Amino acid sequence: MNNRERALAILRYQDYDKMPIVHFGYWRETIAKWGQEGHIEKGLDKEWKDSNEIDTMISNKLGFDFNWSNSYGGKNFLQPSFQRRVLEELGDGARKVLNWDGVVVLEKDGAGSIPAEIDHTLKDRKSWEEHYLPRLQYFSERVDYNEIMAYKPPEERDAPLGLYVGSFYGFVRNITGIVGLSYLALDDEELYKEIIDTVGQLQYDVAKRALESGQTFDFGHIWEDICFKNGPLVSPSAFEKFVGPHYKKIKKLLLSYNIDLLSLDCDGKIDALIPTWINSGVNIMFPIEVGTWNASIAPWREKYGSDLRGVGGMNKVVFSRDYKAVDEEIERLKPLIDLGGFIPCPDHRIAPDAKWENVQYYCEQMKKI
Numbered sequence: 336m337n338n339r340e341r342a343l344a345i346l347r348y349q350d351y352d353k354m355p356i357v358h359f360g361y362w363r364e365t366i367a368k369w370g371q372e373g374h375i376e377k378g379l380d381k382e383w384k385d386s387n388e389i390d391t392m393i394s395n396k397l398g399f400d401f402n403w404s405n406s407y408g409g410k411n412f413l414q415p416s417f418q419r420r421v422l423e424e425l426g427d428g429a430r431k432v433l434n435w436d437g438v439v440v441l442e443k444d445g446a447g448s449i450p451a452e453i454d455h456t457l458k459d460r461k462s463w464e465e466h467y468l469p470r471l472q473y474f475s476e477r478v479d480y481n482e483i484m485a486y487k488p489p490e491e492r493d494a495p496l497g498l499y500v501g502s503f504y505g506f507v508r509n510i511t512g513i514v515g516l517s518y519l520a521l522d523d524e525e526l527y528k529e530i531i532d533t534v535g536q537l538q539y540d541v542a543k544r545a546l547e548s549g550q551t552f553d554f555g556h557i558w559e560d561i562c563f564k565n566g567p568l569v570s571p572s573a574f575e576k577f578v579g580p581h582y583k584k585i586k587k588l589l590l591s592y593n594i595d596l597l598s599l600d601c602d603g604k605i606d607a608l609i610p611t612w613i614n615s616g617v618n619i620m621f622p623i624e625v626g627t628w629n630a631s632i633a634p635w636r637e638k639y640g641s642d643l644r645g646v647g648g649m650n651k652v653v654f655s656r657d658y659k660a661v662d663e664e665i666e667r668l669k670p671l672i673d674l675g676g677f678i679p680c681p682d683h684r685i686a687p688d689a690k691w692e693n694v695q696y697y698c699e700q701m702k703k704i
Contacts, residue, residue: 337493338400346644348675355400356701357680360385364687374691398698401494408499409541410477413470436510473540483548495553501538503578505559535581546592554596555589562603575611586616604628622647624682644676651681654689661697
C-alpha cells in the first residue's frame with residue numbers, strides 16, 4: 336500500500352496499514368531560515384513550490400510523506416491579468432501598487448503579511464463590464480493538456496493528485512474587497528449575482544476541460560479563505576443562495592468522473608458555513624485551522640456524521656516550542672485519528688518560527704503511532 340492508497344482509504348473509511356505523514360508547505364522565509372541554519376542548501380526558497388522536487392526533498396529530510404497541496408489547476412482567473420505597476424513611492428520602502436487583480440495595495444519592503452487594500456478597479460457595472468467580464472471568459476487554452484499529462488498516472492504516484500476547481504467566492508472577494516463585496520450584495524444584487532455566476536461558470540468550464548484530458552484525479556479542491564477568527568465574511572444564507580448551486584454543479588461533474596472527494600480550503604472559524612458546504616457536496620474540510628477558537632473535527636463529526644472528513648487540524652504553533660509541546664499535540668490528535676476519515680496535517684504553511692528539529696521530531700513520533 337503506498338501513500339496515495341493510504342490517504343484515499345482513510346478518507347473513504349476503508350482499511351489502511353498506517354497513517355501517512357502529511358504537510359501543507361512552508362513560508363518561503365522558513366525555507367530561507369533553514370538554509371541559513373545549514374539544514375538544507377541555501378537559496379532553495381526561491382525555487383520552492385508545492386510538491387516540486389525541492390518540496391519533496393525537504394519533505395524527505397524532515398520525514399513527511401507528501402504535501403497535501405498536490406494539484407493541477409487551469410487558468411481559472413483573470414486572463415489577461417492586470418499589468419502590475421508601482422503607482423506611487425511613499426518613502427520608507429512603502430509604495431502604492433496596482434496588482435494582478437486590479438487592486439491598489441500598499442506594499443512595504445520587508446513586510447510579509449497580506450498587503451493593505453487602498454482602492455479597487457471593480458466598483459460598479461461599468462468597471463465590471465469594461466475591465467473584468469472580458470477577462471473571465473472561457474477559452475480552451477486556459478487548460479494545458481501537456482502539463483496535466485506530465486503528472487504520473489495513478490498506479491505510479493505516491494500521493495493523491497487533486498484537481499483545483501477554483502474559487503467561487505474568495506476570488507470575487509479578492510477583486511472587490513470584503514467591504515465592496517458586502518455593499519454590492521445589498522446595493523446591486525443583480526450585479527452581485529452576475530459576477531458570482533460568471534466566475535462560477537468559468538471554474539466549471541476549466542474543470543470540465545481538465546477532466547476531459549484523460550488524466551485521473553483523486554479529489555477536487557476549492558479555495559475560498561472567507562472566514563476570520565470570529566466567523567465567516569459572508570452570510571451563510573447568501574452563500575447557500577448564490578454560490579451553493581455552483582458547488583453542486585461542480586460536484587456533479589466530479590462524480591461523473593468517479594471523483595467522490597471534494598476538499599475545501601478555508602482558514603478561520605468556518606463552523607457557520609459547514610452546513611451549506613456539506614449540503615453543496617463538499618466532504619473534506621482543510622486545513623482546520625486550530626487558531627484561538629480551537630477548531631477540531633470532533634464536534635463537527637458529532638454534529639454532521641461521517642459525511643464530513645478532514646485534513647489538517649494539527650496546531651503548527653508547537654513547532655516553535657519544544658518536544659514536550661509536540662508530544663502533547665500528538666496526544667491530542669490520537670482520538671481524532673481514531674474517528675476515521677481524518678488525516679492530521681499542520682494547519683497551514685509551516686512558519687519561520689518553526690524549529691527544524693521540532694518538525695523532524697513530530698514526523699518521527701507520528702510514524703511510531
